[in-house]
Amino acid sequence: MLLxxxxxxxxxxxxxxxxxxxxxxxxxxxxxxxxxxxxxKSTFIKLLLGLLKPQSGEIHFTSSLQKSQIGxxxxxxxxxxNFPIRVEDVIALGLLKPQSxxxxxGKHKAKIHHIMEELSLTHLAKKPLYALSGGExxxxxIARAIVNDIKLLILDEPTANxxxxxxxxxxxxxIKLNSTLGIIVISHDITLTLGYAxxxxxxxxxxxxxxxxxxxxxxxxxxxxIDLLTSFGQNPAISTKDSIKDILRVSSGHxxxxxxxxxxxxxxxxxxxxxx
Numbered sequence: 001m002l003l004x005x006x007x008x009x010x011x012x013x014x015x016x017x018x019x020x021x022x023x024x025x026x027x028x029x030x031x032x033x034x035x036x037x038x039x040x041k042s043t044f045i046k047l048l049l050g051l052l053k054p055q056s057g058e059i060h061f062t063s064s065l066q067k068s069q070i071g072x073x074x075x076x077x078x079x080x081x082n083f084p085i086r087v088e089d090v091i092a093l094g095l096l097k098p099q100s101x102x103x104x105x106g107k108h109k110a111k112i113h114h115i116m117e118e119l120s121l122t123h124l125a126k127k128p129l130y131a132l133s134g135g136e137x138x139x140x141x142i143a144r145a146i147v148n149d150i151k152l153l154i155l156d157e158p159t160a161n162x163x164x165x166x167x168x169x170x171x172x173x174x175i176k177l178n179s180t181l182g183i184i185v186i187s188h189d190i191t192l193t194l195g196y197a198x199x200x201x202x203x204x205x206x207x208x209x210x211x212x213x214x215x216x217x218x219x220x221x222x223x224x225x226i227d228l229l230t231s232f233g234q235n236p237a238i239s240t241k242d243s244i245k246d247i248l249r250v251s252s253g254h255x256x257x258x259x260x261x262x263x264x265x266x267x268x269x270x271x272x273x274x275x276x
Contacts, residue, residue, distance in 0.1 A: 001062055002027045002152060002182050003048070008057035010043055017043050021057070023201060027151070030174070030183045032197035034190055039204035041186045045154055048184075065152060068097075071145030073138070073155040080130070087132070087140050088112055088125040094144035115147045119173065135166025139173065152182045159189060171196045 001024060008021040017040045025031060033041050046052040048059060049072060061067075071094075091112050116122045119139050129137060138158055145153060155174075159167040167189070174183055175196055187193040194200065 001025070002029070002065060003062065004058075004060045005048075006058045006060075008044075008047060008059065009055045010040075010047060010052065011055055018047075018203070021203070025182060025184070027182055028178065030178045030196065030198045031185070032193040032200045033184060033186045033203060034188070034193065034200060035203040037188070041203050042156060044203060045156060045184070045186060048154065068148065069151045071148070071150040071153045073141045073145050073153070073158055075157045075160060084128040084130070086125070087121060087127055087129060088116065090129055090140050091115060091121075091143045091147055094147040111147060115143045119143050133166065134162040135169055138162060138166070138170055142170075142173065142177075146177065146181070150181065152184070153177065154184045156186045157188065158185060159187070159192065167192060 003023075003025050005021060005023040008018055008023075009016075010018045021044065033044065035041050043052065047054055049070065050067065092108060095108050095111070113122070113125075116125055119142065121136075121139060121143060124132065124136060124140070129140065132140065142153075142155070142158070145155075153174075158170055158174075162170070171192065174185070177183065185193060185197065
């Protein structure tokens with residue numbers, strides 16, 4: 001067990017955002033957290049990171065996982081074009097300890113260069129961050145997050161504002177890293193994310209909804225935990241407790257069920273297919 005969340009509740013002022021969330025993660029798992037904007041995904045991650053304090057409930061990390069071993073990649077933001085920080089310096093920031101006034105980069109060069117080689121960033125080492133493409137910047141931020149020998153990597157919308165090829169490159173990289181790290185990804189791109197994740201947590205305040213590929217669904221309160229049974233590219237279907245097997249189409253927290261088809265599902269669907 002890497003982490004265990006029990007009956008987690010949180011509210012902003014009088015607005016409940018999360019209620020009785022239960023979640024557990026084993027070492028080496030790749031979790032996708034999906035749901036509509038405002039559904040509580042980012043709040044859940046901030047609670048895991050200790051940036052917010054829950055009103056009630058518990059978050060337990062395994063004794064072998066220290067907070068310093070959790071890497072975090074926030075949503076991609078615009079970079080100040082007047083701040084010429086180089087790629088290797090950005091990665092070095094991942095080694096800076098909390099409350100530290102700085103460190104000598106020389107003693108860490110071997111580790112920084114190793115990470116750049118692993119993520120194919122060596123040729124960009126001396127370039128300023130603002131000169132990179134969106135996909136390249138995200139890889140640099142991932143390198144910064146993992147350079148400190150972490151065990152859990154959390155990413156918030158890692159493929160936002162990057163092109164299709166860069167999206168695939170980023171997820172291919174995450175699959176590679178998943179051989180040694182647990183990974184949690186928040187994403188609005190359901191079709192892409194479910195092609196790579198092994199498990200899915202759907203969060204939408206109090207609503208539950210589910211989405212593509214073949215899976216067995218377990219409803220737990222306001223959260224839906226999905227074990228994906230097949231790999232990306234196979235036909236989406238749902239196996240529910242009442243034995244209904246269907247494609248599940250999702251829009252803003254609402255679901256409409258239709259029969260399985262032989263061709264891949266386009267998202268969003270044009271017209272719902274009638275059940276057999």
